[in-house]
Amino acid sequence: MDYFAKNIISILKEETHLKEDEIENLIEIPPDIKMGDYAFPCYSLSKALKKAPNVIATELAKKIQAINPISEIKAIGPYVNFFVDKAVYSEKVLKSISKESDAYGHAKIGNDKAVVIDYSSPNIAKHLAVHHLRSALIGSAIYHIYKTLGYKCVGINHLGDWGTQFGQLIVAYKKWGNENTHKSYTVTDLNNLYVKFHQEAEKNADLENESREWFKKLEAGDTEARELWQHFKDISLKEFQKIYDMLGIHFDAFIGESFYNTMVEDTVRRLKGKGLTRISEEALIVDLEPYNMPPCLLRKKDDTTLYATRDIAAAEYRKKTYNFDKTIYVVGSEQKLHFKQVFKVLELMGYDWANRCVHVDFGLMKFKDGKMSTRKGKVVLLEDLLIEAVERIRKIIEEKNPALENKESVANDVGIGAVIFADLCTKRNKDVVFDWDEALNFEGETGPYIQYTHARLCSILRKYSKPVTPDINYSLLKEDETIILIKNLCQFPTIILKAAEFYEPSLVCNYLIDVCGSLNRFYNTHRVLSEDDNLTKARILLVNSTRQVIKNGLNMLGIHAPEQM
């Protein structure tokens, strides 16, 4: 609750006989600045007082008095509207931004508690493609957001580096892989082998048996199998890292599924010990019928384990290793049921932290004509998208600002930023249809728009080239465009909290669009640098504050804020 709301509550408390938190919940922000800064709706009083809401509003407005920092109280229809003293308001907001600067929007609510976040988690031996983008970016943004709220974040890349497909890959490699080019193998080669295996396997059923044999060898720790598997993994990781570097995505640990291979037996033993398992159709399951869910499969009839088993083992490991307060899985919504089952099993195992496991799901990315598929080669590689984005930005720079220094690095920041922003901008749970022109649109509500706004502000500050001070005459900040902007800036900390609560980075994106819209409207109607020293000083402070908020917001999304573009 902010300073002004507090004052309004104390004014309203006596006359309405409502409790403080009741009033707080009722108070809202009018849709138009001309109506006031805060509003108290009188509908809910109408029953008790047996009067029409607008009558109540009128009477109430007459009875109560505006005291500093509230400058005016006025009934409009069924609302009592409050106007705050603009100078006091501006001073509060802008001084706190100046003081906190890079830390504006941060909080300490996390108390250094650990949050484990599982994101990206691609499969080995396949390229990172555009449909891998969402998990990586949403996870990374949540990482940043929680970090700014004082949590200790642990980013984990839960690589898909285990399973029968590695048996297939070994067979394919031994049959068609060229030993001599061994050292220069790329993910493309691995992917080709994978595709070739499936083509050949249709004609020759023996291949599947061979691959099962090899996977068994791998599980048993056979040296040759192990070495090949490690080799495939090294090739993949090297290429993944290149993309993560381009995107600026960081992980604290790369711990793949294979890592839990040795722990799975223990986990199964614990589950059995607690009497949670039974055999059904030759498989080992946890019956979830009482919870209206299909059973959770722990072990196949051939005795090998499944991903649910490994996820349970992984959760136990993460709790033991990081003692997390919360663990977040940023995984597509097609796995909703899977995580519901896993979390339920953890709960049945008696872990009180089971309800602090969160599946942050998101909608699918697909093409207009259907799903993306690595097998059919129907994908857009992430690297291609990023390179194309940077390339297009480079052309725009040549056209609009050829004298720019550091063109390369700016093109990178803006191109990559555009891709990140476009992906994070829509709410998580919506499906996304991939479209080159949409992903690479740079006008309107886009990353470059935010960055451009930021660069313009930096430009003004460069031209001003004097220190910015919060000791200004705040009553000079009085026009509507100015006040609306300051109100926007004031919301930032609340937005961050909300984004964290709902695991929703899109809230930050939409907020930044609002701020930039307000800023640009201000920019187009008022001059910052002028002959009037005091006014210049005041507006410079506003410019610097806005620059700061945009920068902080972009950083939370993992986007750079270049000072020129």
Place this chain on the structure above:
RNA sequence: GCGCCAGUAGCUCAGCUGGAUAGAGCAUCGGAUUUCUAAUCCGGCGGUCGAGGGUUCAAGUCCUUCCUGGCGCGCCA
């Protein structure tokens, strides 16, 4: 068949846990620059909020039925 998610302007999306006349961007049409970056801003056009019923002083928002699309539902992850 059952479950989960979505359906808001021609297109892409917002809509603050039920509140004041449903908002942006793109597209389209028309305007703004001798002044801090026009990757900007202003205006016009454009809506039975998928459909019906219900709860409420008040519903895009809550309940219910139906329609359409996506995803999931035992040995892949």
